[in-house]
Amino acid sequence: MDDEIRKEIRKVALQNAFEHEGKTQDKIVLSKILGTKPEYRTRVKEIIGDISEIVSSINEISLDAQKKEIVENYPNLLKPKEKIEEREGLPPLDEAIQGKVITRFPPEPNGYPHIGHAKAAIINAEYAKMYNGKCILRIDDTNPEAERMEYHAAIKVGLDWLGVEFDVIKNTSDDMELFYEKGIELINSGKAYVCTCKRETISKNRKERKACKCSLGDIKKNNQGWEKMFEKFKPGEAIVRFRGDMKSDNAVMRDPVLFRIIEEKHYTLGEKYRVWPSYDFAVAIEDSSDGITHAFRSKEFELRKDLINAILDTLGMRKPYQGFFSRLEFKGMPISKRILRPLIEEGKVSWYDDPRLPTLEALRRRGIKAEAIKKFILSLGLTKANTLAPFDALESFNRKFVDSDSIRLFMVQKPKKLRIHNLSFSFVEVPNHPIKDMGKRKIEIDENIFISENDAQDIKEGSQIRLLGLGNVAITKINEELEGDFVENGKTFNIQKIQWVSQKNSHEIKLLIPNQLFIEDKFNENSLEELEVYTEPHYLKLKEGEEIQFVRFGYCRKDSQNQAIFTHK
Numbered sequence: 001m002d003d004e005i006r007k008e009i010r011k012v013a014l015q016n017a018f019e020h021e022g023k024t025q026d027k028i029v030l031s032k033i034l035g036t037k038p039e040y041r042t043r044v045k046e047i048i049g050d051i052s053e054i055v056s057s058i059n060e061i062s063l064d065a066q067k068k069e070i071v072e073n074y075p076n077l078l079k080p081k082e083k084i085e086e087r088e089g090l091p092p093l094d095e096a097i098q099g100k101v102i103t104r105f106p107p108e109p110n111g112y113p114h115i116g117h118a119k120a121a122i123i124n125a126e127y128a129k130m131y132n133g134k135c136i137l138r139i140d141d142t143n144p145e146a147e148r149m150e151y152h153a154a155i156k157v158g159l160d161w162l163g164v165e166f167d168v169i170k171n172t173s174d175d176m177e178l179f180y181e182k183g184i185e186l187i188n189s190g191k192a193y194v195c196t197c198k199r200e201t202i203s204k205n206r207k208e209r210k211a212c213k214c215s216l217g218d219i220k221k222n223n224q225g226w227e228k229m230f231e232k233f234k235p236g237e238a239i240v241r242f243r244g245d246m247k248s249d250n251a252v253m254r255d256p257v258l259f260r261i262i263e264e265k266h267y268t269l270g271e272k273y274r275v276w277p278s279y280d281f282a283v284a285i286e287d288s289s290d291g292i293t294h295a296f297r298s299k300e301f302e303l304r305k306d307l308i309n310a311i312l313d314t315l316g317m318r319k320p321y322q323g324f325f326s327r328l329e330f331k332g333m334p335i336s337k338r339i340l341r342p343l344i345e346e347g348k349v350s351w352y353d354d355p356r357l358p359t360l361e362a363l364r365r366r367g368i369k370a371e372a373i374k375k376f377i378l379s380l381g382l383t384k385a386n387t388l389a390p391f392d393a394l395e396s397f398n399r400k401f402v403d404s405d406s407i408r409l410f411m412v413q414k415p416k417k418l419r420i421h422n423l424s425f426s427f428v429e430v431p432n433h434p435i436k437d438m439g440k441r442k443i444e445i446d447e448n449i450f451i452s453e454n455d456a457q458d459i460k461e462g463s464q465i466r467l468l469g470l471g472n473v474a475i476t477k478i479n480e481e482l483e484g485d486f487v488e489n490g491k492t493f494n495i496q497k498i499q500w501v502s503q504k505n506s507h508e509i510k511l512l513i514p515n516q517l518f519i520e521d522k523f524n525e526n527s528l529e530e531l532e533v534y535t536e537p538h539y540l541k542l543k544e545g546e547e548i549q550f551v552r553f554g555y556c557r558k559d560s561q562n563q564a565i566f567t568h569k
């Protein structure tokens with residue numbers, strides 16, 4: 001036995017022991033050695049004694065001693081593993097302390113939750129989990145004009161489905177009195193003022209980087225203006241503005257709005273308040289007062305970072321770390337409400353759960369699993385490059401989850417009749433899954449079956465075909481209908497294998513196939529195909545929402561007794 005192979009055995013055994021709490025086994029080391037040194041496959045007897053001796057010597061030493069030996073002799077063994085872990089999860093945080101990290105997800109209840117919300121929720125919740133901290137769900141409900149209970153409920157349902165867990169659930173509007181208190185503090189320190197300019201004047205001044213006359217008003221006048229906002233002023237007649245920097249290159253800093261008057265009824269608070277904080281002000285105060293240590297938002301909010309910090313600095317409040325990630329959107333599947341709402345209003349898309357949409361309801365209905373979304377999002381990490389992900393990228397994650405749970409069923413498109421002569425049995429039993437034990441199903445048959453037109457086109461008179469799970473048929477006649485003789489113990493190699501359904505008990509369903517919704521910014525008129533197909537009666541026994549693989553077609557999800565939706569290949 002040469003030294004080189006003994007060294008290799010020791011290295012493999014050390015690595016395996018170190019990865020398994022200090023213990024390894026002969027057979028594991030042997031299989032790893034044979035994997036990397038195939039020349040030993042015929043010489044197992046020569047090395048098995050050495051393996052056994054080395055394994056027991058390594059199992060005797062402590063985990064620390066094993067690590068020390070690895071660090072000294074094989075430092076590379078430790079490195080690649082760390083790299084892989086980094087790629088699979090989120091990068092570690094700066095200034096994060098185990099047990100002290102608090103993150104948050106603050107969705108506004110102004111629309112149905114979509115894949116972009118999923119990304120923000122999952123990243124924030126995952127960081128809290130990584131550091132044994134907390135994640136807060138804060139429903140950001142301070143713009144009554146746009147917000148509704150319907151959306152609030154949909155967000156809750158979507159997050160439940162995703163399986164994202166929160167330690168605290170609250171509404172931004174729970175803290176209205178705190179916003180007022182901080183607003184008054186800013187006014188009284190001269191850092192905020194009431195502006196009664198017209199909307200056009202304000203935006204013109206912003207563009208020209210000019211301050212308006214209101215900003216010269218004294219504290220007393222601003223206090224009076226603030227009081228008037230609660231009763232006398234009408235919406236649009238007065239706002240509170242932060243004294244930022246009208247000359248700043250960052251337009252967000254040019255004396256932004258802190259409060260405005262909104263008279264629409266709030267969906268839970270009714271008419272209790274009419275002066276509402278702006279998004280930026282609410283986020284700044286809430287993140288600080290909720291104890292948020294790390295706040296992650298998508299990149300389009302990056303310019304607001306300076307403003308949030310400026311508000312908190314002015315008030316002498318603690319600032320959280322603000323991190324950013326790229327917005328997640330699939331190619332040809334826009335998430336913008338401005339684009340989706342008209343499609344629904346015009347009837348081009350049925351509702352927010354239409355399987356062509358990137359909303360969480362639609363993805364669920366299409367057969368995408370929450371676990372797949374989570375893995376997919378974490379695989380993207382924190383990259384800031386704003387690229388459109390192809391939907392296939394999510395599909396490949398989803399396939400791993402659905403494959404093991406999908407029952408295999410036969411489905412026929414554009415049925416062609418096939419009559420089988422000499423059939424000597426009246427039912428077959430077919431396994432529900434090729435590998436996993438999901439049981440079998442019994443299909444009643446007689447001489448009349450359907451096969452797909454597509455398959456029928458390839459069949460030649462005189463040839464044999466194999467009907468999956470049933471047996472071989474020698475085709476004797478091809479006309480409008482096909483005819484053939486059943487062949488006992490027919491060959492299984494080199495033969496066309498096709499699926500079929502029994503005519504007497506086939507069940508007709510509609511199969512929806514979602515395609516890309518937009519092609520080059522134009523609505524795709526063919527984005528939803530509808531096929532009338534025939535499947536087995538067993539379909540009726542499946543629960544709504546079950547995932548199916550139609551053999552030789554693809555994964556689909558049962559939507560109802562009469563409709564299934566194509567998930568992906």
Ligand SMILES: [Zn+2]
Pocket residue numbers: 194195196197212213214215
């Ligand atoms: Zn003004």
